[in-house]
Amino acid sequence: MSKYQPAEQPPLTAVVPCCPPITDGELSAREAERIAATFEILANPVRLLLLSRVASHPAGEACVCDIQDVGVTGATVSYHLKKLREAGLLVSERRGTWVFYRLAPSFEAAGPAACVPRTVTGST
Amino acid sequence: MSKYQPAEQPPLTAVVPCCPPITDGELSAREAERIAATFEILANPVRLLLLSRVASHPAGEACVCDIQDVGVTGATVSYHLKKLREAGLLVSERRGTWVFYRLAPSFEAAGPAACVPRTVTGST
């Protein structure tokens, strides 16, 4: 019972606008694990940075070289980009020497409504 | 640069309805860490279960004894409840031998709009 692995790969293909509230009823263990796995992906500052940089890039896409100065090595950037790909949040395309990332269509569809809880009291 | 600690205690006093999108601009490192810390709290199935059980309990509050069968020991339940308290999501009150938990006022205010990204393809 202590072993809730993140599932082989929680098929989080899209993060949808808003939002089945946690407070809206008792979750099943299954649901809880699925939702937790979703949050897991977003619970990392480097991944959030990469995500926001890709999303806010002019052409809607960004070369790895454009976004990789996030304070970790290139290898680590690759690691996180892979996670975001596997989670279905980003897609990548090789073009020559470079690899470009953009938001996955389904995620992009969610558009500006894509959910991010924000803390209230915590000022930047 | 590799050490982004979760902050002494990310003052996530409330999770607000919806929602400054990640996709809406380039995050600062600071913002990324703060948001990630927020997600961190919710990225655990046991905590989600406890949260949903408290929230969906008739009186809007629940005794620990009512919600603690989530597949882990009482000690672990306490550990998670403490995290939820420290994050400002739950408040507790001792009444006799029992301790009751309810949603923190600020969180409750967010009501049914409280954000929970949901995966699209992952069926239950």
Place this chain on the structure above:
DNA sequence: GCATTGATTCGATCGATGTCTATATTCTGA
């Protein structure tokens, strides 16, 4: 008072995750 029940804290452990360096892969251009 003291035993009992409910809840929290403590100390230790185990596994997962993020990070790095080093190596491999993939492409371009001379």
Place this chain on the structure above:
DNA sequence: TCAGAATATAGACATCGATCGAATCAATGC
């Protein structure tokens, strides 16, 4: 074809989080 640049992968390692059993704290009722 070979050197070099851009990414990705592999292997190793440190840290951190979730967990448990045991001990402690708090309140009740006998």
